[in-house]
Amino acid sequence: MNAAPADQIRLLDVQALDVRLQQLAHKRKALPEHAEIESLTKDLTQLKDLLVAAQTEESDCAREQTKAEQDVDQVRQRAVRDQQRLDSGAVTSPKDLENLQREIASLAKRQGDLEDVVLEVMERRESAQERVGELTERVESVQAKIDDATARRDAAFEEIDGEATTVTKEREVVSGSVPADLLKLYDKLREKEGGVGAARLYQRRCEGCRLELNITELNEVRAAAPDAVVRCENCRRILVRTSESGL
Template sequence: MKADPSRQWRLLDLQAIDTRLDQIAHARRTLPQLARLAELEEKAQALDSLLVRAQTELGDIQREVAKAEADVQLVRDRAARDQSRLDSGTGSAKDLQALQHELDSLARRQSELEDVEIEVMERAEDAESAATQLAAQRDVLAAEIAEVTAARDEALKELDAEAVRVGAPRPDIVAGVGEDLVALYEKIRASSGGLGAAPLRQRRCGGCQLELNNVDMSRIKSAPVDELLRCEECRRILVRTAESGL
């Protein structure tokens, strides 16, 4: 392929732009905030699961508390009625004796139920404290996620702005290089790690960084200025410069 020197030199300008755009794209994919957010989101999911379990357990225990309180209240109400009947003195001595016996039984039953109520209420307090602590941790984590998300968005905004600025001259350079040479450049770039064209400086290919031997240097020196050269090692387009060492 033939390409006048100006087109080849502009190809190096295009490569410089594409290299920086690739670097920006890599920076977008590898922002430290992205890794941190992934870590925080994982923690948040685990914390959410713990919080749901804690709240569910608290709800179950609170229902136990309500039942225990209701059981105690039933015994208290029954004892109050029996005490009222006993205090009124209505009934036979046998009936009054039976009431007193029932009151003694109710007192023991009330004591037992109150012990159960206290135990359940203590468990409820512990469960509520655990759920409150987890909720507080979740709030702190949510605040950190919001902070890191804002930092990520700002970093992406800056990178996107730089990409627009760097890529602005690209269409004009592509037009100056020409479709045929750009097509070859893009093909090589796709198969060579993003580097399709490289300068020849001090007898060294700017792509593979290998020094050319005397035979290759002689061949390049004798080649017409508009001949498109390729590195024998990496097959990238090789552009002659004032520092080529020819």
């Protein structure tokens, strides 16, 4: 393949722009906010799971408290009715009076036991409510950190993407002045060789593979016509000659 020396040198400009685009893509992918958001999101997921568990416990305690209070109320109402019967004088049989008094005493003990249950459930519910409040604050705090990190990441995205757009447009202009067949070869090599398709020959060294050309290779390059598209024998990239090639 042949191409004017000026076109080959412009290929180095295209390569420089492609390298910059690679750097921007890497920078976008390697932003520290990515790891920060990932770590915080894991923490948030765990906290939300704990919060759901605490809310479930509080809800269970609320139902248990309601049931226990209803049991207390039922026993209290029955005790009131028995006491009213006793006070009314309607029960005259000594045996019935004894049974009624015994039942009233039993109901009083039962009520006391149930009220103890209510207090125990209320204490557990209060503890669960405190846990819910604590976890809610922690969830809100972590979410705020995620929102902050996300805003910083998006701002960085905007800056990087803006520069990438500018560089892409510049590449379109520069590559448009490079012969199509030369650009096609360059793009093919760039994809194959880790993003570098053309390299400068500087002081007898290929800047693509960083290897110095041996005497035979140098002689071949020296003998090549100025418009010949030379390839590095080591990495097979397009080797662009300049006044600093040391030939």
